Amino acid sequence: MRIFAILLSALACGMPLASQAQTETSHALVLHGEPKYGLDFKHFDYVNPDAPKGGQVTMATIGTYDSLNPFILRGVPAAGLALTFDTLLTGSSDEAFAEYGLLAESIELPADRKWVAFTLRPEARFHDGKPVTAADVVWTFETLKAKGAPFYRAYYADVLKAEALGERQVKFTFGEAVNMELPLIIGQMPVLPKHYFEGKEFDRGALEPITGSGPYKVASVEAGRAITYERVADYWGKDLGVNKGRNNFGTLRFDYYRDAAVVIEALKAGAYDFRQENSAKDWATAYDFPALQQGMVVKEEIAHQLPTGMQGFVMNTRRPIFRDPRVRQALIYAFDFEWSNKALFYGAYKRTESYFSNSELASRGLPQGEELKILERYRGKIPDQVFTAEYKAPTTDGSGNNRENLRKALELLQAAGWSVKGGRLVNSEGQPLEFEILLDSPTFERIALPYAKGLERLGIRASVRTVDTAQYQNRVNDYDYDMIVGLWPQSLSPGNEQRDFWGSDKGKEPGSRNYAGIDDPVVDEMIDLLIQAPDRDSLIARTRALDRVLLWSHYVVPHWHLQAFRTVYWNKFSHPEITPKYALGFIDTWWVDPAKAEQVNAFRRRGN
Known part of the structure; x- marks a missing residue:
């Protein structure tokens, strides 16, 4: 029927x-x-179909904004x-x-x-x-x-x-x-x-809300400072099975802050309601305050099964100094993750060794079966290690004495034509190896500065520069940087977005996510193979093959990942007992509990 x-x-x-x-x-x-x-x-398993609607929720974000059109550059x-x-x-x-x-x-x-x-x-x-x-x-x-x-x-x-x-x-x-x-x-x-x-320029950013059809609409705009959304009471899709138990908040406000440290203090003062914490140091040390001790604030770690992708110091191969893979590999050896994890992160993280980490898509062992057949097509055009070794990031004992890895780094640099003269690493023309690590937040300075100090021992001068969000975004869009902290999130079904990550053509267009400037016809072909995978097994094999080529080409200094969401929030919310495997679901599935909210409001009014 x-x-x-x-x-x-x-x-x-x-x-x-x-x-x-x-x-x-x-x-x-x-x-x-x-x-x-x-x-x-009737509804997804990870929602509460009877969740109450309403309540006011405030969140915080860093930087500023100057457009209500998210679809343009x-x-x-x-x-x-x-x-x-x-x-x-x-x-x-x-x-x-x-x-x-x-x-x-x-x-x-x-x-x-x-x-x-x-x-x-x-x-x-x-x-x-x-x-x-x-x-x-x-x-x-x-x-x-x-x-x-x-x-x-x-x-x-x-x-x-x-x-x-x-x-x-x-x-x-x-x-x-x-x-x-x-x-x-x-x-x-x-x-x-x-x-x-009609009569408007689509590609011109403006602060006029675009008429949408979603569960929320823009209620008020404070240019660069805050934006508030309100739930659409007569939302056309509210009774659909895909929407039952979702989009429960009455109003949702985003306040903008300039500094990450101020954001934490603002949460503790009750200026906003929910924070996802990404700093291991702050997670361990920043939240011992009366509201947490009295149960008015909740600190909760929520496990997930999401692929964690790749985050790392990205080397822009559009710059001549990064074109030799031996130089890039040397810079990987110079990063002491074990010391950073121990001294800065309270041992919270695991080293990332795949662009598809925390999933079955990550390469492992030596290539076999369909994966090996794919790689054999390109033998001689891809790094030989792809066939002979499983990728493992360099390790140390965590003491801070990275001498052995720095020695290996120097050997690679010398093989690439660099030598130390007068305490500086220079090429055959006497030009020094120096570059800038560009950041958009002071949060990463405590990681970048020790890394720069380690590079100094090799005779490399790496300056660390933090700029405001708008300047950072413009420079990244134009590929006007030497090294940045890049993040490539991944799904369980990678596909067309890989072109934007690694594709040669996209790396020549402003605003792509090919941050490393990869320009490799082999990678382009492997992306096409991944997109054309006829079944799940082939998708896994083809993704692992691409992963190996990217890893052994040394485009990034791999960082770390965590297999859980770290959340800190005022105790005015409830969430379903079943949490989604592949999302946090805060805005999507949580709700404001009226009784809890009244207790929190009373606590805040008392100024505790």
């Missing part, structure tokens, strides 16, 4: 019935396997804007890669995945009451690809066209290359109102 109804809908929207016999129609898309939740599921967008825009599909936080209908009520997909069609829900509305139409979807796609941030051109590179087949049905046609995740990528696309942008 459900399929029959969808066929009638397709006829009404103008889609030829001949294509229906070759397609499957579903409420969900998954990359591999079957969706966990059936057609008429120009300007710094305000925090939280994604809450105002609905997407065609929405993801599940307890599956590897599954998406369920949000704006779209059904999805049609052929066996060869050469196109995907979405039928929009008739009740879907923008905040101004106008319906979300196929014309809006087509306009959004074409505009993001033409005028949006470079990320969208990479992400949608294999989408040939979008076309409206009726008022509520839209079809996306893909290129010849196999791209298994492309239907899901299109499902993640936010849909913008074409009518709102």
